[in-house]
Amino acid sequence: MNxxxxxxxxxxxxxxxxxxxxxxxxxxxxxxxxxxxxxxEETVSVFSDGVGGGANIALSYALLGGFAVAxxxxxxxxxxxxxxxxxxxREGEPRTKALPKVLIILAILxxxxxxxxxxxxxxxxxxxxxxxxxxxxxxxxIDRRLIxxxxxxxxxxxxxxxxxxxxxxxxxxxxxxxxxxxxxIDLDVIPTAMLIPTGGMILGxxxxxxxxxxxxxxxxxxxxxxxxxxxKTITTKDLIVTIVAIVAALVIQSVFQSMVFSAVIGLAVxxxxxxxxxxxxxxxxxxxxxxxxxxxxxxxxxxxxAAVMTETGAVESLxxxxxxxVGDNQAVGALLMLIVGLVVTMxxxxxxxxxxxxxVLFVPLSLELGFSPLATVALIxxxxxxxxxxxxxxxxxxxxTAGLNADGQHNHIWDTCVPTFLHYNIPLILFGWxxxxxx
Numbered sequence: 001m002n003x004x005x006x007x008x009x010x011x012x013x014x015x016x017x018x019x020x021x022x023x024x025x026x027x028x029x030x031x032x033x034x035x036x037x038x039x040x041e042e043t044v045s046v047f048s049d050g051v052g053g054g055a056n057i058a059l060s061y062a063l064l065g066g067f068a069v070a071x072x073x074x075x076x077x078x079x080x081x082x083x084x085x086x087x088x089x090r091e092g093e094p095r096t097k098a099l100p101k102v103l104i105i106l107a108i109l110x111x112x113x114x115x116x117x118x119x120x121x122x123x124x125x126x127x128x129x130x131x132x133x134x135x136x137x138x139x140x141x142i143d144r145r146l147i148x149x150x151x152x153x154x155x156x157x158x159x160x161x162x163x164x165x166x167x168x169x170x171x172x173x174x175x176x177x178x179x180x181x182x183x184x185i186d187l188d189v190i191p192t193a194m195l196i197p198t199g200g201m202i203l204g205x206x207x208x209x210x211x212x213x214x215x216x217x218x219x220x221x222x223x224x225x226x227x228x229x230x231x232k233t234i235t236t237k238d239l240i241v242t243i244v245a246i247v248a249a250l251v252i253q254s255v256f257q258s259m260v261f262s263a264v265i266g267l268a269v270x271x272x273x274x275x276x277x278x279x280x281x282x283x284x285x286x287x288x289x290x291x292x293x294x295x296x297x298x299x300x301x302x303x304x305x306a307a308v309m310t311e312t313g314a315v316e317s318l319x320x321x322x323x324x325x326v327g328d329n330q331a332v333g334a335l336l337m338l339i340v341g342l343v344v345t346m347x348x349x350x351x352x353x354x355x356x357x358x359x360v361l362f363v364p365l366s367l368e369l370g371f372s373p374l375a376t377v378a379l380i381x382x383x384x385x386x387x388x389x390x391x392x393x394x395x396x397x398x399x400x401t402a403g404l405n406a407d408g409q410h411n412h413i414w415d416t417c418v419p420t421f422l423h424y425n426i427p428l429i430l431f432g433w434x435x436x437x438x439x
Contacts, residue, residue: 007032036312050307112154341383390421
């Protein structure tokens with residue numbers, strides 16, 4: 001069997017039996033490296049070199065966690081939650097009615113979508129908004145698996161379809177790598193090509209909302225990392241300073257594409273203004289880093305995993321093996337390319353990082369099979385996006401888990417990865433396959 005397939009299967013099986021994801025990635029990389037022909041020394045060396053690529057991401061999420069907890073300390077998230085509760089509650093109406101649930105789900109979905117395109121902060125909103133809402137969701141009996149699928153949809157579908165914010169980066173990545181591989185396309189055609197695959201994700205979201213997780217689910221009311229009682233009563237000055245800190249962080253991130261410096265600037269505004277006391281900053285930063293540390297370590301390990309898989313050359317042999325099975329059958333070829341994309345992205349955890357790996361192999365294969373440029377875009381874009389939802393190493397699943405597990409009642413694999421895999425990857429394969437055949 002192919003080394004990438006073996007490595008990903010080992011990682012997924014270990015994760016499903018509740019082995020820590022970091023350990024599962026390391027073991028999967030070791031098995032894949034050895035299976036792919038690398039020696040023990042080479043595997044260790046390549047993995048060690050690869051983890052360095054994740055250091056910036058890990059530091060970004062650690063500082064982002066500190067910034068989120070500092071914002072929570074100002075009382076702004078508590079104020080936001082109070083406003084949401086007031087908006088969804090009617091005088092004399094029990095909060096277990098359907099309307100409050102619908103409005104909270106719509107609010108979270110809208111914010112998640114805007115985090116990719118309108119205000120491109122990606123998962124930065126999650127530690128700010130979700131932990132304070134957990135007690136409200138508990139009272140309403142909202143299944144957290146539903147919220148995980150809602151957030152993951154908002155983190156994934158917008159950048160696949162819309163050429164704004166992170167979507168512009170994703171579309172540029174597709175176009176650039178396709179041109180480097182011998183097929184130049186116009187950026188304007190990418191949304192058209194990705195419309196059908198995105199429709200599959202919309203179908204999965206509707207199934208999750210109206211069928212899979214419609215029933216109430218009970219959770220215990222446990223203390224999260226920062227309860228309402230630990231936050232200040234927000235004053236007008238604190239509110240203004242906090243908003244300035246958030247805007248400053250957003251501007252820095254948009255201009256310099258750096259979560260590290262955006263978080264530092266935001267923290268600096270809060271500390272210098274006195275909204276967050278310097279004597280409290282050490283504990284707040286420590287609490288925030290603890291909350292986001294899991295994401296950082298998983299992303300570091302995923303970079304090492306990806307480096308080992310690339311070094312083995314197994315991705316290229318996987319595609320060549322698939323091409324040998326295809327012949328001139330477009331339907332079989334499209335399906336196998338999508339499955340290859342799923343396997344690669346599930347291991348790497350990033351659709352953005354998957355595109356350069358698969359484009360150089362998929363473009364010649366697509367041309368050989370006679371796929372149109374639109375169909376080729378649909379195949380590469382869908383194959384890259386496949387696995388982003390559902391991968392244990394993806395920030396599209398790690399982000400929701402970080403917020404929903406603030407009180408220790410949400411499992412990363414079974415409550416985030418499995419639900420998002422079932423509701424998004426299966427329809428993505430089906431609708432991406434249809435797009436490749438009809439475009």
